[in-house]
Amino acid sequence: MINCSFLQMKHQDKPAEENVTELMGFVLLGFADVPLLQSFLFALFLVIYIITLVSNGIILLVTKLDPALHTPMYFFLGNFSFLEICYVSVTLPRMLMNLWTQRRMISLVSCATQMYFILMLGATECFLLAVMAYDRYMAVCNPLHYPLVMNHKVCVQLVFGSWISGIPIQIGQTCQIFSLRFCGSHLINHFFCDIPPILSLACGDTFLNEMMVYIVAVLFVMVPFLLILISYTKIISTILKLPSATSRAKAFSTCSSHLTVVALFYGSGIISYLRSKTSHSAGTGKVLSLFYTIVTPMFNPMIYSLRNKDVTMALRKLLWK
Template sequence: MLNFSFLQMKHQEKPSEENLTELTEFVLLGLTDIPHLQWFLFGLFLVIYIIILLGNGIIYLITKLDPTLQIPMYFFLGNFSFLEICYVSVTIPRMLMNLGTQRRRISLVACATQMYFGLMLGATECFLLAVMAYDRYVAICNPLRYSLVMSQKMCIQLVAGSWISGIPVQIGQTCQIFSLSFCGSNRINHFFCDIPPILKLACGNISMNEMLVYIVAVLFVTVPFLLILFSYTKIICIILKLPSATNRAKAFSTCSSHLMVVVLFYGSATITYLRPKTSYSSGTDKILSLFYTIVTPMFNPIIYTLRNKDVIMALRKFLCK
């Protein structure tokens, strides 16, 4: 997951070039600072992982199988639920293995692979949330043209673009980070391979790498957020002009679930990655990352089922079968 806070860190002193050693593996420290709770944490994260798989899996299935949910909004919701399953599967299985076996070593290739998929899926989530906001914008601001604009072909193109657009950039970013020389300790003070803790182990001047990461963050995080902000500004302006309170409530209900997910997603990202430099600590960073990468995906199915009558009805029919 993209992390901006490392731009605020001071470069630590690096060993001289003659002291460099070629690292072939890292050690993910994870939550080793609380050794007496390792098995409790294993059980807790296993339960959370099962809840995420079941919750998002059921939403994905009902959006594909229920005839009443065969509209663009639920097509995007199904893809979003599938994305959440993929995203948590990048980090939680490795963390469960580390907690269960206490073998925390991860090869250079495995670490790079985990970082790449985390970055790529994180970028996809940003784009997909923007696509879902655009869908609500068209539905509320241009209802007469909705079926024409959001055709099946357009929906597939928007989803495919969300998944594909981040692939080449994140491959390049991962390669340029792992092409750096690493020196000294091979211990990553985190529970997964993320950019900031990896860069802390790199030798020499990494300011150019930090700048490239920042540029990618602006493109893949800030731009989609501005699109979401623009869409909901237009939506709110239109809704407030509706003469009937009933129509206003109905219009708000069609986009409230997505808006809550957007607030939760970007709110947790802001707390995690843009908090003041003075409040930074690796322990706090790990706890907030747990919330960002694990707890938030667990809440998304709950938000959509509790706030959406169509999903509740489809879920009841699905459970009855």
């Protein structure tokens, strides 16, 4: 899918020792620094993967099967659950294979493909969270116009736009990073092909590449985040003006789950990609990456189902049937 010039192995004039990375790919160290915990980590991440697939799959299923959940809010939630299944499947299967086999080699093409899908799905999640915040804004602040504005056609267009918006730029960014020369170590101190550890292995000056990472991060992370903040500022302002305490509690309950997911995903993602280079450390990077690639997708269905009466009732009906 990613047809970049680096796949053609251009640098034929370099010495053989400088071509090792281009010919053989990288080695994902992952959790090699804790050899006694390999079996435990494999079992832990396998359980997390199964829980994530099953829980998000159930949310996707109930939003499709239950007529009571055929509303814009749950249409977006179903798409969000499908996105989380895709997101976690980009990183966890490779990590599980590395833990089980202890064969940590990953080819250049596989590494680039994994990075592209992580970036593309991450951008999609940012935009989809912003769309879900806009949906809540319309429902709370403009309830009379909500059915007209958020009709099914508009919802499909918003979801489709969220999925495709990051594709061309993320392809370009992936190709730009993997067109660099990697003449030093080919050991990636991470459990997947992320931008910071890959750039740390590149030869020469990577300032331009780092600036492009910051620009793309601002475009695809900070802009949707600001839209979410604006939406919820207006939502909270409207809720506080409601005369009934019951109405305020109900309005807050419909938004609290989404706010919790936003805090988990954006908190770890922003710190990971927008922190200064001097603060980078492999251990911190791994922990932050675990949050937005693995932990958040696992907890999202629990957050939405446990705090949402409609989803809970739909789950009960499904289990009863």
